[in-house]
Amino acid sequence: MFDVFIDQFWQLTFSGISLGFIYVLIALGYTMVYGVLRMINFANSEIFMWGTFGAIVASRDLFKYTQTSDPVTGPKLVLVLVVQLFAAMAFAGLVAVLVEFVAYRRLRARGTNRLATLISAIGMSIVLSEVMRLLTASRPVGSPRILEKIILTEIWGAQIRLDTLITILAAGAIFIILERFVKLSRMGKAIRAVSMNEDAAKLMGINLNRVITVTFLVGGLATGAAAFFYVTVYEYTKFNIGFTMGLAAFTAAVLGGIGNIRGAFFGGIALGLAEVYAASILGTQWKSVTIFIILVLVLLFKPSGLFGEAVTQTRA
C-alpha cells in the first residue's frame, strides 16, 4: 500500500507542489472576490477555462505553431511564453471584468440579496462554458508544445522537469507580486478597506465600483496566469475543464480560509500534495474522497479555514 508512496516520495512531492501552485493562483481568483463582496464567484472556474484558450490562441493562431511543430528554443522561446502568459491573463482578466459588469453590478446596485448574485454567478458560469463548447464543437483542444520538457536533474530520485520548475518559480513570483499589491499599493489598501467595511470605505471617498472592478481584474489575472501554467504543463484544454480545476481551487481557498490571500497559498499547496499522496497510497479513485474528508474535518474544527484567524489583517 505504501510502497509507491515510499519509492516515489520526492517525485510525488515535487508534482504535488507544482500542481498546488496552479491551484494557488486560481484560488486567489475566488478569495479576492470573496474578500470584497462576500460572494463566491462561481464563474471563476470558467474564467480559468477561457484563460487556457487565451494561451493556446497565442501559440496556435498568433505564432502559428501546430501539434507537430518542434519545441521553440532560444530567445524566441521566452518571447512566445511571455506572449502566451499575457494572452491568458488578458483573456481571463477581460472575462472576469465582463462577468462583474454583466452579472453582478446591476444586481448589486439594486440591492438584491446574496442568493440572487449566487444564481447569477452560476448562470454566468454555464453561459461561459456553453459558449466555448459551441465555439470548439465540444472537442478537446491540444496545445502545441512550446517548451521542451527537459529533465534538468534528479534529486533523491525525483525528476526536476523544466516546465514544472518554471511553474513553481513563476507562479510563486506572481503570487508574491499580487500579495504585495494588495498589501502595499493605494488600490490594494482601498480593496482591503472595502473588504473590512463597505459603508465606511464609501464615506472615505473610495469609488466602490472601481475597487470591485479592479478586484475582479486582479483575481482574473491570477486565474489567467494559472491557465497559462496549466496549458504549458498539460498542453490540453476543453470547454469543461473549468469545473474540476475550479472545484479543487475553491476547496483550496476554503481550506486555507476563504477571503485570505495567504490562506489561498497554503491551501493550494496543501491540496496539491494531499491529492498526489492520497492517490498514490489509496489509489486515484480515492483522491476526491480523501480531499473532501480532510476539508470537512478542517471545517469541523476550524470553520474559518486553516488561516481564518488572521482574516482581519491580511484579508484581501
Next chain:
Amino acid sequence: MNKKIKASAAIVAALALSLGAFAATSASAATKTYTLAYQGPLSGGEASTGTDEQNGVKYAIKVWEAANPGIKINLVSVDDEGDPAVASKVAPGVGANKKIIGLVGPAYSGATIASLPYYKAGNLTVISPSATRVSLTDPKSPTVKSDYGRPIFHRVVATDDKQGPALAKFATKGIASAKVFVFDDQSSYAVPLRGYVEAAIKKISTASLVGTGDSVINTTTDYSPTIAKIKTSGANVVIYTGYYSAAAIFIKQLRDSGSTAVFAGGDGVFNQEFAKLAGKSGEGALLTGVAGLADVDATIEADFKAKIGVSSGVYAVESIDAANIFLSGIKNGKTTRAAMNKWVKAYNFKGIAGATIKFNQHGDISEGGFAGFLVTGGKLVNKGPVA
C-alpha cells in the same frame, strides 16, 4: 398585450398555419415520410463520438433517399450526452413518440442501460453502433437484469469480452516478458473492459500483471500518481481502458517522465483525435478498434465527404450498417414498431464491410471483431484483425 401586437400576432399565427397546412399537404401528396432516430452524445464532452455516428446515419439516409424517391426519412436527434442521467430524462419521450419506428444507438453502454426500460415498454427496436458492454446481450449477466436488452436491443459491434483478449494480445505481442500495468477511467465501459483485459493477460504465458493498477476519473489532468505507480511496478506495457482525450493527456505525461513502456488502449482511445492531441508522444501507441470507413472502402469515404461535408469518424461503418437495416425495413413496408422488430430479428444481409449481419437471439452479431491499430506519423494505421 396591446391591440397592435395582438393584431400582428394573429397575422403571424395565420400565416404560420397556412404555411404549415401547405407544407403538410404538399408533403403527403408527393412523398411519404417515416421517422427514425439517432441517440448518442451530441453535446458535452463526448460529443465527437455522437456527431461522427450521426453523420454516418445521415449519410446512409441521403444515399437511400436518392435511391428511393417518394419516401422521405425524418431523423430525430436524441442527445443523451453519453450520460445515463441525461438518457433517463430523454428516453421516455422517445419511447412514447410512436412516429419513431427505429433508433440507431444509443452510442454508450451506460446511456443504453438507462434508456432500455422505456424502449422495451414502447417496443422500440434499437441498433447500437458502439455500445460494447457485455451485459446488454447476456441473460446471465451478473449485474441487474435490466441491463439485458432483449427483445429490442441489437448491436452491430463486437463486445468487450472479445475486445479484452484482443487488446491484451495486441499490447503484449512480440515482448518476451511483458509486465503489464492496467488502469481504467471509472466509466461503465472501462471498468468491465479492464476486467476482461486482466483476465486475458493472466492467460498469456509471456505476460504478467504488475502493480495494483489504478482507476482515474477522466476529468483528471494530472497523472503523476499513476505514473509513480507505473515506475514502482517496473511495467514495460501500460494498458488504458478509457477514452481518447484522457489517454492523450496521460501518454504525454508518461513520455515526459522518461518512460518508454508500450502504451495500448481499447476502442475508447481509438479515435483520430487521440493521435492529434497526443502529438509525438502518441507515436507507437497500440489501439484496438473497428476499421474505419476509409479502410473499408475509399470510394464510399470520398462520397461521404462530398455528401456530409466532413470526413467520416469513429463507428461510421457501424452507424451506416445500423441505419441501413432500418431503411431496408421501411423499403419492405415495415413501418410499424412491431413489424420493424420482426424485420430486424430476421435480418440477414451483408454490411458495407462485407461481413454478414445477422443477429442471434440476444441481439449480437456473429461476425465482426477487432482490428489492431498502430499510431504512426499521427495516423491510426490498420494492422489487421487481432484474433
